[in-house]
Amino acid sequence: MSRYVLPNLPYAYDALKPYISEEQLKIHLQKHHQAYVNGANAILEKLEKARREGTDLDMRATLKELSFNISGHFLHSMFWNNLAPPGKGGGNPSGKIAEVINNEFGSFERFKKEFNQAAVSVEGSGWAVLVFEKEVKKPMIMQVEKHNMNVYPGWKLLVLDVFEHAYYIDYKNERARFVEAFWNIVNWEEVNNRLEEVLR
Ligand code: MN
Numbered sequence: 133m134s135r136y137v138l139p140n141l142p143y144a145y146d147a148l149k150p151y152i153s154e155e156q157l158k159i160h161l162q163k164h165h166q167a168y169v170n171g172a173n174a175i176l177e178k179l180e181k182a183r184r185e186g187t188d189l190d191m192r193a194t195l196k197e198l199s200f201n202i203s204g205h206f207l208h209s210m211f212w213n214n215l216a217p218p219g220k221g222g223g224n225p226s227g228k229i230a231e232v233i234n235n236e237f238g239s240f241e242r243f244k245k246e247f248n249q250a251a252v253s254v255e256g257s258g259w260a261v262l263v264f265e266k267e268v269k270k271p272m273i274m275q276v277e278k279h280n281m282n283v284y285p286g287w288k289l290l291v292l293d294v295f296e297h298a299y300y301i302d303y304k305n306e307r308a309r310f311v312e313a314f315w316n317i318v319n320w321e322e323v324n325n326r327l328e329e330v331l332r
Contacts, residue, residue: 135173136172136176137169138161139212142212142216148215148217151313151316151317152299152302152313153302155301156298156301160208160293161208165204165209168200168201168205168208168279169201169205171197171201172202175194175197175198199279200278200279207259207276207293210288211292214289214290214318214319214322215317215318215319216317220319221319221320222315222316222318223320225240225318225323226324227320228328229323229327232271232327236270243273244315247292248308250273251292251307252307253275254275254294256278257277257278257279257295258276258277258278258294258295259294260273260274260294261274261275261276261292262274262288262289262290262323264327264331266330287330289323289330290318292311
């Protein structure tokens with residue numbers, strides 16, 4: 133029976149210092165992300181059991197919980213991979229993603245400003261996300277409220293978790309400081325890889 137598993141980080145727990153501390157990163161991955169993995173697996177088991185026994189489930193509640201946990205797992209997995217230790221990450225984007233951002237937003241600074249505003253203002257367990265919308269061939273900034281997206285479109289390029297559990301140990305209630313720090317550890321190489329996949 134195949135199950136969801138917590139991914140390994142592509143860097144050490146203390147590698148994102150001083151922007152994300154070891155303690156903050158550990159608790160986020162090992163407690164919060166793990167909870168989504170466990171939650172998704174529990175629903176899979178519940179579905180399998182109901183099918184085996186021929187019983188009914190409250191599909192509305194079950195599927196809502198399933199999408200919440202799976203989307204949480206997907207988003208967190210993307211998040212870890214679009215971060216990189218300072219030095220390797222951060223700075224200005226280059227390559228195709230730089231071109232795409234400049235064409236749409238006019239400059240990286242303008243894009244950053246809009247993305248920050250999205251990240252600071254999204255409600256609750258929210259995310260700021262840079263996507264590429266293939267139909268109009270444009271990068272767009274989206275706010276994801278909660279994790280209930282139900283779908284996992286392949287066009288997400290860059291995600292930022294701004295639920296309090298992502299930053300509270302390091303930044304307390306100052307989400308804007310965390311959002312600003314994020315730019316020092318963005319893995320633009322990974323963002324470029326994702327964009328390449330979308331454009332393929
Ligand atoms: Mn999170």
